[in-house]
Amino acid sequence: MKKTLLLFLLFYSTLQAQVIYESVPSVKFNEPRNVKIQLPRNYEANTDKNYPVIIVLDGDYLFEPVAGSADYYSYWEDMPQAIVVGIMQPNRMDDSVYDETNFLPTDQSADFFEFIGMELFPWLNKQYRLAPFNVIVGHDATAGFANYYLMKSPPLFNAYISLSPDLAPQMTERLTNVLSRAEQQIFYYQATASEDIQSLREDVLALDQSLKAIENDTFHYYFDDFDDATHYSLVGRAIPNALGKVFSVYRPVTKKEFTDVILKSESPYDYLIEKYAIIETLFGLKDQIRINDFIAVAAALEQKSDWDGFENLGKLARKEYPETILGAYYLGRSYEGNGEPKKAMRTYEGALVLKEIGDINKDILVARAQQIKDDFGY
Numbered sequence: 001m002k003k004t005l006l007l008f009l010l011f012y013s014t015l016q017a018q019v020i021y022e023s024v025p026s027v028k029f030n031e032p033r034n035v036k037i038q039l040p041r042n043y044e045a046n047t048d049k050n051y052p053v054i055i056v057l058d059g060d061y062l063f064e065p066v067a068g069s070a071d072y073y074s075y076w077e078d079m080p081q082a083i084v085v086g087i088m089q090p091n092r093m094d095d096s097v098y099d100e101t102n103f104l105p106t107d108q109s110a111d112f113f114e115f116i117g118m119e120l121f122p123w124l125n126k127q128y129r130l131a132p133f134n135v136i137v138g139h140d141a142t143a144g145f146a147n148y149y150l151m152k153s154p155p156l157f158n159a160y161i162s163l164s165p166d167l168a169p170q171m172t173e174r175l176t177n178v179l180s181r182a183e184q185q186i187f188y189y190q191a192t193a194s195e196d197i198q199s200l201r202e203d204v205l206a207l208d209q210s211l212k213a214i215e216n217d218t219f220h221y222y223f224d225d226f227d228d229a230t231h232y233s234l235v236g237r238a239i240p241n242a243l244g245k246v247f248s249v250y251r252p253v254t255k256k257e258f259t260d261v262i263l264k265s266e267s268p269y270d271y272l273i274e275k276y277a278i279i280e281t282l283f284g285l286k287d288q289i290r291i292n293d294f295i296a297v298a299a300a301l302e303q304k305s306d307w308d309g310f311e312n313l314g315k316l317a318r319k320e321y322p323e324t325i326l327g328a329y330y331l332g333r334s335y336e337g338n339g340e341p342k343k344a345m346r347t348y349e350g351a352l353v354l355k356e357i358g359d360i361n362k363d364i365l366v367a368r369a370q371q372i373k374d375d376f377g378y
Helices: 002-015 059-075 092-096 108-127 141-151 171-180 198-212 233-246 255-262 268-283 291-304 307-320 326-337 341-353 362-376
Strands: 018-024 033-039 051-056 083-087 130-139 159-163 186-195 219-230
Touching: 018 108, 033 059, 033 108, 051 059, 051 108, 059 083, 059 130, 059 233, 083 108, 092 108, 092 141, 108 130, 108 141, 130 141, 130 233, 130 268, 141 159, 141 171, 159 233, 171 198, 186 198, 186 233, 198 219, 219 233, 255 268, 255 291, 268 291, 268 307, 291 307, 291 326, 307 326, 326 341, 326 362, 341 362
Parallel strands: 051 083, 051 130, 130 159, 159 186, 186 219
Antiparallel strands: 018 033, 033 083
């Protein structure tokens, strides 16, 4: 009994995101900085997989809501699995202070700025498998501080989640200038609320107007203004929204995406290829194409009577899922649509030795093959 329980607990633990407490050596501070790290589920088993990194400032209280949302969203494939790193900040205000003349990091804040880029990330790279996509999350003072990374070329972070930021003077002008000229893909989310601290809210709303006016295809901006939320309660509402928006291209095809984008595209098949090319380019992840996305694109091809697209989709499905009937089903539909019923029938029948997948089962193949025999007398 004890052995069975132990095996169960070991198995169960491999399914859960792991939280590790570490001390990162620092020359800047002459002492280590403590961090909390959540590794994705099955991190140890997926030895060939790399993961985006989410750096959470104010890790003492922001780590858990960010880590929990990241684990939940990645479980449902609404975002990629990620390594979440919460930095403990014994004195967050000293870590975020700026000079009163040039409004740039100074003293401990300047050291903290360099610690993240020059010490923490090299340390993480040695310890873990990192993909080339970095996110930073902060709240009020630390959210304002995170903006300074946008002034480096290239920026250290690809995405910025700014929760009711306390903005330094001139920050609106600086950000507008930098983001207007950004050449790499930058994702920027900020949030305020009706009951937010008034001075912070006013600055956030002013920055919102400036950022909305930016015309730059590489800059992706998202904003939330929550009703009946305070400076603190907005955090719980903003974090899942922010992660969902920053990683929106990664999630499986949604009903809205299907209706508003795929059905209106000239080639649903090309859209699918481009979607996964963007995922690979942005996140450094070469993921297997989801069954859900194959099914969505196939539905669009059916509505458009795009039989050549079905042929391309069938070849792709054979490559992605070679042991299943998926590729044969799509190829058969292509042959039927292009007036080659005998070839379609043989394709369906030849796939009956393969595995079923998703909603595509062998009964469907048998039914289509029989319908061709009935219609054409084969």
